[in-house]
Amino acid sequence: MSKPIISLTSLQNDQVKAMAALLEKKHRDRTGQFIIEGVHLVQEAIQAGADVRTIVYDGERGIPVELAQLLQEMDCELIEATKGIMAKCSGTDTPPPIFGIVAKMPYEEEALYKENSLVVVLDGVRDPGNVGTIIRSADAVGADAVVLGSGSVDLYNPKTVRSTMGSLFHLPIIEGNLEELLPEAKKRGIRLVGTSLQASATCYGYDWSGPTWLLLGNESNGLSTETLELVDENVIIPMQGKSESLNVAMAGTVLLYESLRQRKFNETIIPVPQPK
Structure with a gap:
């Protein structure tokens, strides 16, 4: 992967807190962003040309093979995180291997x-x-x-x-x-x-x-x-x-x-x- 990868390990990191806050509506409304979880949703967002701002993946599991090529072509922030961070930013009982931060879609x-x-x-x-x-x-x-x-x-x-x-x-x-x-x-x-x-x-x-x-x-x-x-x-x-x-x-x-x-x-x- 030629692009720089940011590594996050602390649950107290301000960026981690900001991403986890997107689980609440008031923060989604304030920032105009939302979370997508899992390989399939990330894949769909990228292929549809959505405004994907950040991709976060579980450092222990690595980048899912289905997304490796797509992410190589993406111009977005790429973050490697711990399982604890993945869990903190997820709305599911079992944290996904990857999630994304996406800008809300404009009204048409x-x-x-x-x-x-x-x-x-x-x-x-x-x-x-x-x-x-x-x-x-x-x-x-x-x-x-x-x-x-x-x-x-x-x-x-x-x-x-x-x-x-x-x-x-x-x-x-x-x-x-x-x-x-x-x-x-x-x-x-x-x-x-x-x-x-x-x-x-x-x-x-x-x-x-x-x-x-x-x-x-x-x-x-x-x-x-x-x-x-x-x-x-x-x-x-x-x-x-x-x-x-x-x-x-x-x-x-x-x-x-x-x-x-x-x-x-x-x-x-x-x-x-x-x-x-």
């Missing part, structure tokens, strides 16, 4: 209003695992963006970041004010679609082919009253078994894949020839 609000846009809007979704799964599903179906409304978990919470599995680097994710964004979307001819157990239309009968924002609400209370007043259509996911409901991440995934089916795979089904 225009991505919300692309022609025939498909956007997922989260209204008070609090669970990091649910938010991460929804972002992964939005990424998988090629959605244009995800909006995190107030009351939703912080995108840069370490648990949220881990649960996205790198998808947060693949599409615009905007932390915005729904009281401003939703009326603006309606003004631009975008339909706002929510879910309701009282809805008469199923998600399979709804036409997802036009510009659509899918609104998903809080795990316990659903969409807020203010958001509900702006919804153009509510749909229901039909269930044939005895389950009462799906959690918000599962429901969001079902709806996103129905929108993908209608937009991209709505061809006539060709029957499979049966043996004579």
Whole structure:
């Protein structure tokens, strides 16, 4: 490795304290940076061209082989640290072999209003695992963006970041004010679609082919009253078994894949020839 490597061994080092502080939201907000943990997330961030400021790896384990070439080409600070430092800066019980410090992504609000846009809007979704799964599903179906409304978990919470599995680097994710964004979307001819157990239309009968924002609400209370007043259509996911409901991440995934089916795979089904 031709670039200089900094060695950190003390838990009392000011830089170590500053990195560990990024586990708390107030420090992420103040510095505009967040932590990514593990080989996969570091790999995804670098390949996506994210603004990776610092890479820290476990000195005993060395640089993971999957990242050796990528890091050779990176222009960022490289730090070798002890296991104790890796643990202090990690949000997991088992410290990762490597983590990175990354600048928060800039907002790309225009991505919300692309022609025939498909956007997922989260209204008070609090669970990091649910938010991460929804972002992964939005990424998988090629959605244009995800909006995190107030009351939703912080995108840069370490648990949220881990649960996205790198998808947060693949599409615009905007932390915005729904009281401003939703009326603006309606003004631009975008339909706002929510879910309701009282809805008469199923998600399979709804036409997802036009510009659509899918609104998903809080795990316990659903969409807020203010958001509900702006919804153009509510749909229901039909269930044939005895389950009462799906959690918000599962429901969001079902709806996103129905929108993908209608937009991209709505061809006539060709029957499979049966043996004579």
